[in-house]
Amino acid sequence: MQQLKKIKFVILFIFVILILVIIRNSNQNLFKQDVKSAIEAIQNNSNMLSPDQLHQLKEQWMVVNIGNSDLPDSIHVEHSIKIPFENLLDQTNRKILEGVDGKLILYSADVATASKAWVILNQMGFKNAFILNSGGNREEIKYKFQPDTTARLEQDSI
Amino acid sequence: MDARIRYSVLLVGVGIILAFLPFDAAQTFQLKSNELLTRSASEVMYFSVDQVARAVNSEDSTVQIIDVRSAAQFKECNIPGSINIPFGDLQNPLWEATLNQKKVKNILYGNGDQTASYTWTILTGLGYPNNYMMKGGLNEWFRTVMLSQYSGEKITPAENARFENRLNACKAFTQINSLPDSLKTKFFNAKRLNQSKLDGGCN
Numbered sequence A: 001m002q003q004l005k006k007i008k009f010v011i012l013f014i015f016v017i018l019i020l021v022i023i024r025n026s027n028q029n030l031f032k033q034d035v036k037s038a039i040e041a042i043q044n045n046s047n048m049l050s051p052d053q054l055h056q057l058k059e060q061w062m063v064v065n066i067g068n069s070d071l072p073d074s075i076h077v078e079h080s081i082k083i084p085f086e087n088l089l090d091q092t093n094r095k096i097l098e099g100v101d102g103k104l105i106l107y108s109a110d111v112a113t114a115s116k117a118w119v120i121l122n123q124m125g126f127k128n129a130f131i132l133n134s135g136g137n138r139e140e141i142k143y144k145f146q147p148d149t150t151a152r153l154e155q156d157s158i
Numbered sequence B: 001m002d003a004r005i006r007y008s009v010l011l012v013g014v015g016i017i018l019a020f021l022p023f024d025a026a027q028t029f030q031l032k033s034n035e036l037l038t039r040s041a042s043e044v045m046y047f048s049v050d051q052v053a054r055a056v057n058s059e060d061s062t063v064q065i066i067d068v069r070s071a072a073q074f075k076e077c078n079i080p081g082s083i084n085i086p087f088g089d090l091q092n093p094l095w096e097a098t099l100n101q102k103k104v105k106n107i108l109y110g111n112g113d114q115t116a117s118y119t120w121t122i123l124t125g126l127g128y129p130n131n132y133m134m135k136g137g138l139n140e141w142f143r144t145v146m147l148s149q150y151s152g153e154k155i156t157p158a159e160n161a162r163f164e165n166r167l168n169a170c171k172a173f174t175q176i177n178s179l180p181d182s183l184k185t186k187f188f189n190a191k192r193l194n195q196s197k198l199d200g201g202c203n
Helices: A002-006 A008-025 A035-044 A051-056 A091-098 A111-124 B002-020 B033-041 B049-057 B071-076 B093-099 B114-125 B137-146 B157-178 B181-198
Strands: A061-065 A080-082 A103-107 A129-132 B063-067 B105-109 B131-134
Touching: A008 B002, A035 A111, A035 B114, A103 A111, A111 A129, A111 B033, A111 B114, B033 B114, B049 B063, B049 B105, B049 B137, B049 B157, B063 B093, B105 B114, B105 B137, B114 B131, B131 B137, B137 B157, B157 B181
Parallel strands: A061 A080, A061 A103, A103 A129, B063 B105, B105 B131
Antiparallel strands: none
16 A cells, blocks of 8 residues: 555556547547558549449448539439538538448549548548549540650750 | 566556557658648649749749659650659658658649649648649640740730740740650750859859
């Protein structure tokens, strides 16, 4: 008993540290996923779904429109919800996203918005998040560079 | 005896704390999710193609242009002065010093906005400062800079300056991308040497 009194400050110190570590780990506002998994998914294009793939899904899904424009006609309205991108992580919206049963499909006419939202949600642990690709390959180069075959380095500039 | 018990309790305590900490080698985001969302929703991250063209023309040393496309696409054509860090190579420790630094502004670009947006969000999430992206990517560069032409009868000084900026960037782009790879480095070295002579610097 005497010895226990002598070490009570040590125990108290450890207890406080332990509580702080538990609080930190349970903080919903922190990311806990490995970046590598997101990079791999992007490279494999496994985070993208076309409208055709969407309609062939056997499991449940919900389209979250985070853009300013309306959804394409090919998407049924009853399966969609509109959440502005900047309010995506508000407490109410976060609960909605967490409550989605099945796949969570992000849509925005601006592909940059959908891409940023997907990375954020993926790293927060939303493994059911996908991007709806409604308009072909956005990363395809549309112009072909024509080299100037007469271009030469001037002698005095070398 | 007292000291032994004290140390034992301390070790057990530290052991319990360590057990709660994530100790894998995974790279995780350092920013809080709300902070990253706020930054993502702002327009501050964007450079326009005209701003990038100006940086190319002036060889702005406070800017580093980074092409996040594949090495093959980079080889085909790229913005003069840019370096290639393919998206899949982001976690390569070789690029850590380039991507995570406070000296220059990194401007990321891909063909469109998607790959650059992924890259920007990942780098910013990791807590790397000074990363920006060129809005519209190389497609917008081609549309605005490479196909730039003026067809009006009168031109204001502002329009003239913008047009000249695009024209010079277009010339630099065409010239550098028409050269064989072996001459590209030589070209930039020669250009810098000429510039230092004009500025009155020594060789």
